Amino acid sequence: MDSQAKFDESHLRDLLPLYYKRLFPAAHFYKWLSYGNASTFAHREISFALENDIYLRFQSFDTYKEFVEELYKKNPIKIDIGPIYLTKPKARNMGQALQASAKEMVFDIDLTDYDDVRTCCSGADVCTKCWKFMAIASKIIDTALREDFRYVNVLWVFSGRRGIHAWVSDEHARGLDINGRPAIAEYLTVLKEGMKKKKVSLTGHIHTSISRALKIIDKYFPTIVKEQDILGTDERLKNFLSILDDNVRTQFKDCMTKVTTSAERWEAFERKFMQLQQTNEIPRNLKNLREEIKLQYAYPRLDINVTKGITHLLKAPFCVHPKTGKVCVPFNVKHVDNFDPNNVPTISMIINEVDAYDKKTKEQEETLMETDEPSVTNQVKIKDYKKTSLLRPINLFSEFLKNLEKDTKKRVDPF
Amino acid sequence: MDTNARRRRVHTTVEDTEATLYNHDLSLYPKFPCSEIPLSEFEELAIDRVQLFRIIEQASLKGHKYFSDEWKKCIKDDMMKNNLKKFVRLLSGFNGQTELDIQARRADHISHFILRIAYCRSEELRKWFLARELEWFKIKFVSNSTPSILKFLQLNELNYQTISNEEKEDLKESLIVCTPGMNDVQVMMSEFYKVPFLDVWTLVQKRRVFLKEGYAYIPINDLVVSIQSTFRTTLSSKLVLMNRNLPNLDDERLSNLLCNLHQAYTGNEYTVSNDKDAINPADIDEYSKKHYPLCMRNLHETLRANHHLKHYGRLIYGLFLKAIGLKYEQFIEFWRSEFTKTMDTDAFNKNHLYNFNHQFGKVGKRVNYSPYSCMKIIMSNVGAGDAHCCPFRHFDVGRLRAKISECGAPSEGVSEIMQLVNNGHYQIACTKYFQYTHPQPSSNTINHPNQYFEESMNLVKDKTEKIVS
Numbered sequence: 110m111d112s113q114a115k116f117d118e119s120h121l122r123d124l125l126p127l128y129y130k131r132l133f134p135a136a137h138f139y140k141w142l143s144y145g146n147a148s149t150f151a152h153r154e155i156s157f158a159l160e161n162d163i164y165l166r167f168q169s170f171d172t173y174k175e176f177v178e179e180l181y182k183k184n185p186i187k188i189d190i191g192p193i194y195l196t197k198p199k200a201r202n203m204g205q206a207l208q209a210s211a212k213e214m215v216f217d218i219d220l221t222d223y224d225d226v227r228t229c230c231s232g233a234d235v236c237t238k239c240w241k242f243m244a245i246a247s248k249i250i251d252t253a254l255r256e257d258f259r260y261v262n263v264l265w266v267f268s269g270r271r272g273i274h275a276w277v278s279d280e281h282a283r284g285l286d287i288n289g290r291p292a293i294a295e296y297l298t299v300l301k302e303g304m305k306k307k308k309v310s311l312t313g314h315i316h317t318s319i320s321r322a323l324k325i326i327d328k329y330f331p332t333i334v335k336e337q338d339i340l341g342t343d344e345r346l347k348n349f350l351s352i353l354d355d356n357v358r359t360q361f362k363d364c365m366t367k368v369t370t371s372a373e374r375w376e377a378f379e380r381k382f383m384q385l386q387q388t389n390e391i392p393r394n395l396k397n398l399r400e401e402i403k404l405q406y407a408y409p410r411l412d413i414n415v416t417k418g419i420t421h422l423l424k425a426p427f428c429v430h431p432k433t434g435k436v437c438v439p440f441n442v443k444h445v446d447n448f449d450p451n452n453v454p455t456i457s458m459i460i461n462e463v464d465a466y467d468k469k470t471k472e473q474e475e476t477l478m479e480t481d482e483p484s485v486t487n488q489v490k491i492k493d494y495k496k497t498s499l500l501r502p503i504n505l506f507s508e509f510l511k512n513l514e515k516d517t518k519k520r521v522d523p524f
Numbered sequence: 525m526d527t528n529a530r531r532r533r534v535h536t537t538v539e540d541t542e543a544t545l546y547n548h549d550l551s552l553y554p555k556f557p558c559s560e561i562p563l564s565e566f567e568e569l570a571i572d573r574v575q576l577f578r579i580i581e582q583a584s585l586k587g588h589k590y591f592s593d594e595w596k597k598c599i600k601d602d603m604m605k606n607n608l609k610k611f612v613r614l615l616s617g618f619n620g621q622t623e624l625d626i627q628a629r630r631a632d633h634i635s636h637f638i639l640r641i642a643y644c645r646s647e648e649l650r651k652w653f654l655a656r657e658l659e660w661f662k663i664k665f666v667s668n669s670t671p672s673i674l675k676f677l678q679l680n681e682l683n684y685q686t687i688s689n690e691e692k693e694d695l696k697e698s699l700i701v702c703t704p705g706m707n708d709v710q711v712m713m714s715e716f717y718k719v720p721f722l723d724v725w726t727l728v729q730k731r732r733v734f735l736k737e738g739y740a741y742i743p744i745n746d747l748v749v750s751i752q753s754t755f756r757t758t759l760s761s762k763l764v765l766m767n768r769n770l771p772n773l774d775d776e777r778l779s780n781l782l783c784n785l786h787q788a789y790t791g792n793e794y795t796v797s798n799d800k801d802a803i804n805p806a807d808i809d810e811y812s813k814k815h816y817p818l819c820m821r822n823l824h825e826t827l828r829a830n831h832h833l834k835h836y837g838r839l840i841y842g843l844f845l846k847a848i849g850l851k852y853e854q855f856i857e858f859w860r861s862e863f864t865k866t867m868d869t870d871a872f873n874k875n876h877l878y879n880f881n882h883q884f885g886k887v888g889k890r891v892n893y894s895p896y897s898c899m900k901i902i903m904s905n906v907g908a909g910d911a912h913c914c915p916f917r918h919f920d921v922g923r924l925r926a927k928i929s930e931c932g933a934p935s936e937g938v939s940e941i942m943q944l945v946n947n948g949h950y951q952i953a954c955t956k957y958f959q960y961t962h963p964q965p966s967s968n969t970i971n972h973p974n975q976y977f978e979e980s981m982n983l984v985k986d987k988t989e990k991i992v993s
Contacts, residue, residue: 162874206889225908258721259738281738285722292725296735303906303918314701316731413905 116434116455122160124456125184125429131493132459133427134503135180139173140510141278142190145517147172152210154191154198156422157183167191167198167207186431189422193283209419214260214282214290217415217423218246219272226406228337228345233432235271235450238336241329243273244445246409249322250275251442253297257318258282262513264506265445267453269430269437274423278513287419294416299408306351309404311397323400326407331372333407340365340374352402354395360385426506429456438502439509459497466496546629547621549614550664550676552755557634566638567781573635574785576611577656579603580663589948596663617667619675642782644767649786654760658752665748673744682754684717684747692716695734695741702734703743714743723750803849805858811848815980817954817973818915818927819901820844826911831865836904837912838876842883843895847974852884897972898951916941916950916957933960 129135143150150170157165157179165183170176180188191198192212201207220239224231229238247265254260254277264276285293299319300308311319333339340346346365350358364381365374382399385391391398415421428437434455440448494503545555561569579602588595603612610628619625636657643653668676677684692699692712700711721740727733727749734741742750766773803811812824823841827833833841838859845855859880863872881887896904898914906913915924924945929938937960944953951970958976959965966979 222908256737257735288725289722292722292729295729296731302908302910303913304923305918305920313704316702317698317734318731320701 116457118432118434120457121186121429121431121434124460125186126181127460128429128456129180129184131463132497132499133180134494134506135177136173137503137506137510138425138427139176141506141513144278144280144283145514149193150176152193152195152197154194154422155425156189156191157185158187158189159183159185167201169194169198169200171197186429188425188428190425191422192419211283212419214277214285214293215415215421215423216250216275216277217268217272217412218243218250218274218409219268219412221271222410222412225348226337226339228339233271237449237451240448240450241333241336242407243450244448245326245329245407247273247275247442247445248325249409250297250411252321252325253318256321257296258293262509262516263442264426264439264509265442266426266437266439267435267448267450268424269428269435269453270433271450273440274426274437276423276426278509279516285419290419291417294411294413297409298411298413299404300410306348307353307401307405309401309408311401311404312394315397315400319400319404322408323403326403330403330407331375334371334375338371339406340378341369341371345371346374349402352405353398354392356392357385357390357395357398360390427502436499436502438499439505440502441505454498454502459494459499462497463493542626542630543621546626546633548672548676548679549616549619549625549629550661550668550673551629551633551636552661552680552751552758553633553636554680557630557637561634563777566778569631569635570638570642570781570785572608572611572631573639575606576603576608577653577660579606579608580656580659591662591666599663614664615667617669617672619668619672638782639785640763640766641770641773641778642785644763644770645783650760650763650767652786654756654763657759658756661752661755662748665751666745670744673747677747682751684719684750686715687718687741695736698734698736699741702732702741703746704732705745706743711743714745716741716743717747717750719750723753725753802851805850805854808845808858811977813931815977815984817970817976818931818957819913820973820977821931822913822915822927823911827862831862834910834912837910838879839883840896840901840912842880843893844973844977846884847895848977852886855884856880895972895974898954898970901973902950914950914954916945916953921945928957931957931961933957 139150142153142155151172153169154166155168155170155176157168159165165185168179170179190213192209194201194207195210196207198207220227220230220235220242221232223239223242227239227242230236251263251265254263254275260277260279260282262278262282264278266274266276268274296318299322301310302308315323338345340349350362350365353361361378361381364377368374368377379399382391386396415423424437426437426439429435430437434457435450435453436456436459438453494500579599582602583595583598584590588598600612600615603609610624610631613625613628614632639653643649665673676682687695696712699716700706700708703711706714718739718741721728721733721735721738724733724740724742724746727740727742727746728735733746808824809828812821816824820841823833823837823844826837827841842855842859845858850858856877859876860869860872863876867875878887883893885892901912902914902917904912906918913919915927919927921942925938925942928941929935933941937956941953941956941960944950944956954970954976955966958970958979962980962983964983966976968975968979970976970979
């Protein structure tokens, strides 16, 4: 990252007005949330978080103009998107509950939920090693949404710090009812919550969605075993063994303690497992033990309540994370492996980029003027975001909008 | 079959069309009954159906696995015991056309509509009724043979598309691994139907169906899920509609029966605590040891240790406290004094006070929330760091074992309880735990933390009353 563009939290207040005025893709944003119908936007809850924990809930904006004017006036630290209500949220009657009618189905996956398996970072930190968990998660969820549910308009966004969001915007996803959302969320949840050490249990056949997920995990798993060093210390080995059932634990413990590195230990585990399987010493209910363990370490850990609830708010794309200064940029799942969360444009960086670009253009113009060429100034004014590293994420967003529009026009909907 | 029907007429009001109206054990009750019946029969039918539903509900509470053979047997036995023979007839699977069959279907039909009138009155009642109706439908459905199911589909104009043999051959592997309860041969033998996945969301939720591009592929046995889903949607909206029209429907000869039907024959909801003795906040620690069920004791102890609980912990424990008789001021003070051990009063007021006021129904929607039942707690999501849970369900085996012996269950009790836990009978395990930590067992299976508390308190009261007298 450019050293002069290092983000300083105290500058946020000065940078945000510039950001919203010159760089935030408000028009795209409006186009997205109106889905070709102005009243859809007008019924949407859009909340602002301001300084000093002031939170403006149940706002809604009748027009694009009203929205951007308010945005420029308030310069929110965070924008949250809520559901589309039957009545305009801002015009609600006190004491009368608002009734939500639609919302994108959203997914929220956060690396802090992996703290028991990631060892490279903890808490708010993130690096390319633990980002692999997010790569796996986005690939698994994205494929399932497309192949199993036929959702195609999925916008994946880096959440600005250590997680990712998905916005499933197909019409039949937005209209999902009180049963549909939890059903899909649970379908995509494999790790059981609770206090038990073993979080995954696969009995009988393995469902196609899980075997597909395992195929994705398998590509990363050897690297994770090494990079996260999941079996590299006695403590971690002990944790691993505690997942196993009492009746098979000692057998694995012996062979795994004999070797030292994480990779060797995993290999020892696999070898032992196959050996026991051949001699019929694996109880029937543990025949999928290897798969269960891989899933426990690497299957997506969804914040399921975010997906289940239609009224749940979620931070909007292109917000600036107040602590890191990083912009919540969309990313392409196909290229998620090349995404580096520490190389995401920050607000300071892109504002510098605009300045640098303008300065250069000005110099060029001046040179041109000096050489007495016919003036080329005031040609077409180039949009500010195109001068910055925000260009690609915004293009990705435009692409998403284009497909969405095509789909809205087709509107062949069996549901 | 008509000759049979004509020979024996039990009810004078029976119309000629009954044989055609009631020609199948399965019904989605599309039409209102249009005959006259005596008030006494009206009442009898109402009570019969409530009793039937109570039996179905109890079977799960008794710990039988949902729709297992023992669950079904338990229901049948209880129906026989409670003189509900006519409803048992609907489970025979023969789809007979004798007069007795027709009379049984008539009773099913009429009682369904009577309960609609009784149970449309509140969200809570509707939910309970709907759940039982769906279970009852499914019990009947699964008793039917394939031809009889096909006949039902045809009679009700339910057009489900089967998939072609070629398509089935293509999807064979996936269908085998994604359709539980069927082996390779059964999968190949059964017809499969293609339905929008939302029609069978309960199967999707449990990952018990093969999905492809928005469609679910289900065998004939799972068709019931899709039909239930249609049934649920229609019945649900009809109940809401009926509730709106109630003023035109109510009949004073019936209103007493209909309004009190549910309370009279089902358990307590533990919603309000107005008739209860107030409790002294200073006694809470003591109560937690002696009278709390394990789940609440765990919450209480976690709260005392960490001076904090996460959202659902606060909610579940808060509503429990409210229902055992903590008054509003004491309630707020209780949380404030604990939370402010790790935060200042301002932070508490800013971050938590609203939430507790809301719980007590003082702000926002001002709802008097009911405390969580066992079922709700057992089914709830428990994440890392959450203290709310059913210990019997969510604790690690070792931790649970240690906890119950620490709480005073003798060793033979511990192993008995652990056995129940192993088999997934969490509420029975809790009931046993009660028995082992009290001088006498609880009068019923524990299905609510507040029931546990009350039963436990009653034992003490009985004792003190005896001593006083």
